[in-house]
Amino acid sequence: MLRFAQTLDRQLGAALERAFPEAAAAAIAAGRRLDPQLAAASKPEFGDFQANGALALAKSLKQAPRQIATALLAELEADPAFAALCLPPQIAGPGFLNLTLRPEVLAAELRRRLGDARLGVPLVEGQSAAARPPVIVDFSSPNIAKEMHVGHLRSTIIGDALARVLEFRGHPVLRLNHVGDWGTQFGMLITHLKQVAPEALSTADAVDLGDLVAFYRQAKQRFDADEVFQATAREEVVKLQSGDPVSRRAWQLLxxxxRREFEQIYGRLDIRLSERGESFYNPYLAAVVADLEAAGLLVVDAGAKCVFLEGMQGKDGNPLPVIVQKSDGGFNYATTDLAAIRYRFAAPPAGDGASWVIYVTDAGQAHHFAGVFQVARRAGWIPEGARVEHVPFGLVQGDDGKKLKTRSGDTVRLKDLLDEAVERCEADLRRRLAEEERQEDESFITQVATTVGLAAVKYADLSTNRITNYQFSFDRMLALQGNTAPYLLYAVVRIAGIARKGGDLGGGAAAAFPDLLQYSEPQEWTLVRELLKLDTVIAEVEQELLPNRLCSYLFELSQVFNRFYDQVPVLKAEPAARASRLALCRLTADTLKLGLGLLGIATLERM
RNA sequence: GGGGCUGUAGCUCAGCCGGAUAGAGCGACGGUUUCCUAAACCGUAGGUCGUGGGUUCGAGUCCCGCCAGCCCCGCCA
Structure with a gap:
């Protein structure tokens, strides 16, 4: 619908200018234009688009809205290009102009998409993909020596979905895993291990990750309680950061x-990610401080080197600092993040030469990033026209509305969470098979349970607006009805069923379908219109970085398809209708597969 | 104390640049199966959009105040 929207916006704009030449000239002189305010129709009965401009213009034109709409309508009807696109428009309510695309225009657009692997979604304009500067999506970012938990799940899944959408649009995307592999935590851990389990620091696989997590917890406790330990740990950090071979070796083993543990999770979730941890930026930390010093931004306060922020105040009304070098000479995470931003925007080969950097982290870090971005901007590290943004997300909460925990009060391990989703799916599938007296082999059961279970977890996370906290519930996400992954997957399965029963879906080519597609039923037209919205939705997801918009669309498409499937026969229809309906099935399946694929969700032929 | 986010149906959530009578799903209640997988479909009930002002032809949406919840606020990340 993007193409139509653009064309109509132009035609309506021109019609307004013809109808109100003086007002148009005045607007242009003021650097504006008469905006027809074209928008998607808010209800199906209003057609495909509505123009709200007449209401907004009433005051400045000193005319009644309906009068303006009438004048606009007259100009539009005189435009043959418009008449070829739309049925005669209707003026409705206080002065809305409702536009309905001609059926043959819709059918032709649908036909065009059957032969298009991109399903009508355009590539970004501009240079070829190879020449374009990269977009960096920074996501997942677990910590070494800790296990991945639900917090990482959100970053991982949302980041991956956004990266997939940007890639599909033709951006070269650099997916960076900014793992926490540096800093005070390692001082703690290495100091502790030296004392209680030195073999872990010299022998690979001497301890597994579970042990490491336990050691980490003990180390943290000692760090918080014991000043002597704290001092030793800080010394250990300095040793590590200055390249002491023993510390380096221990760190590497950890x-x-x-990393092996993370890779297993990423493999299961089908997530591709380049690891570039905090340690990568170690060589650049001193330069960050030197740059800030040279730019005159550094202030030494209580022994720490700081940049004070503009427009952000702390407790007593004083400006908030970003500490870039601690009073003990060590660097902290803000320094690392500044080094990262500096490197990512720097021109190659000294950096990534990015044009856009996206950070997918929890909303609690909003202040931190606002501060880091401001410092980077004032230091001149972000080029003109480049974009840098924090894409925040809310907490994962339990049924009690608090941060999700296990019954014993621990954080939920991601691995356990995924296992449980798959196990629950498998149990449900076995029960269903028994009820329906279906026989399936074990590999089918495993395949379906794995696909549906992981899809459910991902979809549940992606389908709410990321900024709000969301309540984690296996029961809800695995429900077979409603806005869930199983519901969407089932729609794909139904279409696969039609193909198995003899429906020719064209096998990837458009040639199997007639040039003139013909529809008569309202359910068919609703489905046609829904299918044509894909390009608009993708553009919106890219613009707003909100994957839930794509989820809503796919859910609505599935609902519309299920109504069609329920009420309109496909295989038993007479030949002309049958071919046109098969085209709808084919495009629905392709759209669902593409859309779910962009969310990182695999589909099934049977379930 | 300062700042951020959130508050919409019993529950979980959508709601796009401010547009027409506020939308789903679940749950509740009532229906649909000689037909492509019923993991589906159809229908009914359910709302003072936290609250009080303001801007506007028009406010769930923008602005201000207040209330509630969560989060952040100097050397952890």
Missing amino acids: CDQS
Whole structure:
């Protein structure tokens, strides 16, 4: 619908200018234009689009809205290009102009998409993909020596979905895993291990990740309680950061251990990610401080080197600092984030040369990023026209509305969460098979349970607006009805069923379908219109970085399809109708597969 | 104390640049199966959009105040 919207906006704008030449000239002189305010129709009975401009213009034109709409209508009807696109428009309510695309225009657009692997979604304009500067999506970012938990789940899934959408649009995307592999935590952990389990620091696989997590917890407790330990740990950090070989070796072992565990999760979730941890930026930390010093932004306060923020105040009304070098000479996470931003925007080969950097982290870090972005901007590290943004998300909560925990009060391990989703799916599937007296082999059951279980977890996370906290519930996400992954997957399965029963879906080519598609039923037209919205929705997701918009669309498409499937026969229809309906099935399946694919969700032929 | 986010049906959530009578799903109640997988479909009930002002032809949406919940606020990340 994007193409139509653009064309109509132009035609309506021109019609307004013809109807009100003086007002149009005045608007243009003021650097504006008479805006027809074209929008998607708010209800199906209003057609495809509505123009709200007449209401807004009433005051400045000193005319009644309906009068303006009438004048606009007259100009539009005189435009043959418009008449070829739309049925005669209707003036409705206080002065809305309702526009309905001609059926043959819709059918032709649908036909066009049957032969298009991109289903009508355009590539970004501009240079070829190879010449374009990269977009960096920074997501997932677990910590070494800790297990991944639900918090990482959100970042991982949302980041992956956004990266997939941007890639599909033709952006070269650099997916970066900014793992926490540096800093005070390692000082703590290495100091503790040296004392209680030195073998873990010299021998690969001497301890597994579970042990490491326990050691980490003990180390943290000692760090918080014991000043002597704290001092030793800080010294250990300095040793590590200055490249002491023993510390380096210990650190490397710890990282390898954790990395293997992370890779398993990413593999299961089908997520591709380039690891570039905090340690990567270690060589650049001193330069960050030097740059800030040279730019005159550094202030030493209580022994720490700080940049004070403009427009952000702390407790006593004083400006908030971003500390870039601690009083003990060490660097902290803000320094690392500044080094990262500096490197990512710097021109190659000294950096990534990015044009857009997206950080997918929890909303609690909003202040931190606002501060870091401001410092980076004032230091001149963000080029003109480049974009840098924090894409925040809310907490994962339990049924009690508090941060999700296990019954014993621990954080929920991601691995356990995924296992449980798949197990629950499998149990449900086995029960269903028994009820329906279906026989399926074990590999089918495993495949379906795995696909549906992981799809459910991902979809539940992606389908709410990311900024709000969301309540985690296996029962809801695995429900077979409603706005859930199983419901969407089932729609794909139904279409696969039609193909199995002899429906020719064209096998990837458009040639199987007639040039003139013909529809008569309202359910068919509703489905046609829904299918044609894909390009608009993708553009919106890219603009707003909100995957839930894509989820809503896919859910609505599935609902519309299920109504069609229920009420309109396909295989038993007479030949002309049958071919046109098969085209709808084919495009629905393609759209669902593409859309779910962009969410990182795999589909099934049977379930 | 300062700042951020959130508050919409019993529950979980949508709601796009301010547009027409506020939308889903679940749950509740009532229906639909000689037909492409009923993991579906159809219908009914359910709302003072936290609250009080303001801006506007028009406010769930924008502005201000207040209330409630969550989060952040100097050397952890």
